[in-house]
Amino acid sequence: METQALPALPDASALRPIHPGIRKVWLASAVVGALFLAAVLAGFCFLMGPRLGLTRVAAALIGLGIGFLPLLRSVLLVDQQYKAWGYLLTDHELVARWGVFWRTARYVPRDAVQHVDINQGPIDRQLGLAQVVVFTAATGNAVVTIPGLPHAEAQELRNSLLPKPEEEAALTPPPPPLP
């Protein structure tokens, strides 16, 4: 199933890929998350172990193991996740596609864009990457979050997404003249 081309969604290879360094970012944040979860679970199991009929150490180890399960999932899927990501700026729309199991493609008309953020986490900054977040009037939340773009490319994408002053004037009709 995985290799089969999908007619409904554009193939990621037809779009622009994101930077491969993003895999390091995802892994690093997965490790941080897993460490935190494992610590909490291990502590909980350490305390509750005797009640479940286990020794404290064995229970703590089980908790640790459960805590690291999401990390295992990230490690196994990070390549697939990277390959599933793609974006493209066409004449009319910004297209973004992501997801390994649950796959999504979003098409944002260029003139619907309200504002654009560029975010950089600590690991992003180390690798010179940035995240482009596109907002429309649709809801309060971001519409598209494109991770792992080199900083220069992110800025270029933002600049081409936002309308130039003369286009802006065409988008917003002038206010009616005062009586």
Add this chain to the structure above:
Amino acid sequence: MRLHPLSIITGIFAMLRQFLGFIVVAVALALMGERERSSPIDLLFWFVFPVVLSIVASGISYLSTHFQLTPEAAILDTGIIWKRRRMVPRARVQEVHLTQNFIQRVLGIVEVKIEGAGSTGSEITLSGVGQEDAESIRAQLTGSHPAFVYQRPEPPEYSLSVGRIVWASLLENRALLVVVGLVGVMMPFLENDRARSRLVDLLFKASSQIDPRGWAFLLVSILVVGWIASVAMGLWQFYGFEIKKHPKGLQITHGLVNLVTRVISVRRVQQVIVAQGLLYRIFRLHSVRVKAAGVEVSEKVVSGQGFLSPAATDGEVPDLVRLVFPEAEEADVGEWRPLSRLAPWIGAVGTLLSVAFLPLVAWFLANLIDAATEGTLRSRLPALFDERFWYVSGGLALLAALVSFGRTRTIRYRQAGGLLQWRRGQVSRLSLTSPVSRLQFVEVSQSPLERWFRTASTTCAFPGTEISIEILPTEAATELRDQCLDVRSQHPGRGV
């Protein structure tokens, strides 16, 4: 011109007021009848005489009254034996009063008073003419002054009668459900003593001792109070509901005590929602709401929903939709398209899995807590996770899956005339309509299950709302996406 024939009735009431003394005496005689042994003839005289006199007099007055408007004056002729003509020259007309008392309002007639310059006697009173005639008389008389050019007020685009509001409030009332529910819960306990468990006994100790007649009375009074309350609420909120054209869009006014005037900018309406519950379905009513990213309430921008009509009939719904989306007429040509044939099955399986998942989690957590607390939970709630738990949760999951199957089967969508429409429902109905020109983004997505069956879902997002069409054949999903993006590219702009 004669007066309106219904003015005879108001005439009778007006005459009867003159005979008020007679009627008071008649009533007093009737009340004291037994003690005083007053003869029926007395009663006849005091009561029937004034009534008959009023009717005759009022009839004569109707037949003998003629009114005319000549180029020079307003002329009123009255009387059969003593004829009288009263003239008010047009140039002297000071004021024209139109008034309606309660009875006149019910009958739909208006009292017109034409006042000339001068003291008493220089006025003409027409005790009852039709509404149209009254306004035309006023227009003709006051229109001669250039300063008072008569302008008929614009009729509202849409209005709700008091009767419709009351009727809809009765249907909206949930008291009936409460009563049916209470009867359902109480029946076994009222009939079967052994069915009472300790818990039920504790909860309903007082109520189970009331006799059945008391119960019936209680239930009926809940029903009646519920209905009265619901009608009162409906009138409070929607009395005088009307929609008028406004320079900035549509002006919706309603309310009995608190008058709400809401102006909706038509260009900012993002969705029209037409809903029909079971009772509304039976009586052919619909609730029509608009969703806007910004609804202007007296110039303040507030986001939210507003009613276009809380109770519109079948025929009014298309007109209301057209008020907001003028392009709706072209959209009617479009053909409603179904989802993938597999959609109900996929939806049902998805629902079954997600609903069945909850009791499993509950069972797992309860066992974990039970083990951790050395069986205190199990000893407290012995019957929590026996066979019945699994039967009930399995049954609920199956029921939810069945409902989901039936609902999904009725979903249709269409994209025509620049509008995207979605509807569902056999028993209760819902339909959503949004303008594609204000599209914010399109999303096509596939879950693993959808991929297996070669289906996909398309979601169109508009400012503050969205229409999600789930589980389409992949070709239809991409076609819809392309159509929507195509229409959108012909309407540049933010769409807000």
